[in-house]
Amino acid sequence: MDFQIFTHSPLGLPVKGYRFYNFSDQALSKKVLLLGGVHGDEIEGVIAAEGLLSEFTKSFPYKLDLLLVPHFNPDGVFHRTRTNSRGVDLNRNLPTKDWSPVIKTPRYNPGPTANSEPENQWLAKYINEEKPEFVLSLHSWFPVLNVNGACLAEAETLARFTGYRIDADIGYPTPGCLGTYAGLERSSATLTYEIERGLDAASILKIHVPAILECLKTREQS
Numbered sequence: 001m002d003f004q005i006f007t008h009s010p011l012g013l014p015v016k017g018y019r020f021y022n023f024s025d026q027a028l029s030k031k032v033l034l035l036g037g038v039h040g041d042e043i044e045g046v047i048a049a050e051g052l053l054s055e056f057t058k059s060f061p062y063k064l065d066l067l068l069v070p071h072f073n074p075d076g077v078f079h080r081t082r083t084n085s086r087g088v089d090l091n092r093n094l095p096t097k098d099w100s101p102v103i104k105t106p107r108y109n110p111g112p113t114a115n116s117e118p119e120n121q122w123l124a125k126y127i128n129e130e131k132p133e134f135v136l137s138l139h140s141w142f143p144v145l146n147v148n149g150a151c152l153a154e155a156e157t158l159a160r161f162t163g164y165r166i167d168a169d170i171g172y173p174t175p176g177c178l179g180t181y182a183g184l185e186r187s188s189a190t191l192t193y194e195i196e197r198g199l200d201a202a203s204i205l206k207i208h209v210p211a212i213l214e215c216l217k218t219r220e221q222s
Contacts, residue, residue: 011085013074037072055066062217066216092174096114114209131186147190153222158191178192
């Protein structure tokens with residue numbers, strides 16, 4: 001495992017990443033990015049990411065080059081808010097073609113300009129330079145597996161474990177979101193995993209962490 005601090009939040013909190021790999025030839029590896037805590041009040045995704053960190057620390061058998069960022073929005077995780085400490089929704093702030101400055105509600109504040117936030121500046125740079133072939137972003141809401149790009153097989157694996165529906169359309173406009181930026185406008189297939197809001201930690205660790213481990217096997221074998 002390699003540990004790195006990639007950037008700092010507006011509050012000065014570190015955005016930490018943990019890189020796991022198990023291969024002899026880095027050029028042959030498949031790059032995967034796994035994000036938790038994009039929205040700090042969606043604690044279910046944070047719990048899942050922390051559970052995965054615990055599992056990977058014990059064993060990482062996959063032939064993958066995986067970067068795990070459990071608290072992508074450390075300000076939000078600390079304060080249990082959707083936004084970072086500047087009140088920006090990081091999943092509406094990425095520089096997509098459809099980014100809009102319109103603030104429909106404070107929860108969905110896209111920021112003063114596209115990619116204005118340090119967290120997203122690092123993320124956009126990573127996606128453009130490292131070009132992960134698969135991005136898994138852990139959230140919580142109504143149970144759904146939102147697919148953007150070529151990751152249907154991974155979604156089907158998750159659906160078998162969870163019973164969640166698979167959908168390419170979340171059901172409402174999401175300008176500036178990661179699924180559009182990475183999965184549709186670039187070649188980094190992105191799966192937004194919406195865990196049931198309010199699910200207890202024990203169930204998350206029992207159901208969703210094993211589901212994600214199987215999902216990674218699917219990506220490894222693709």
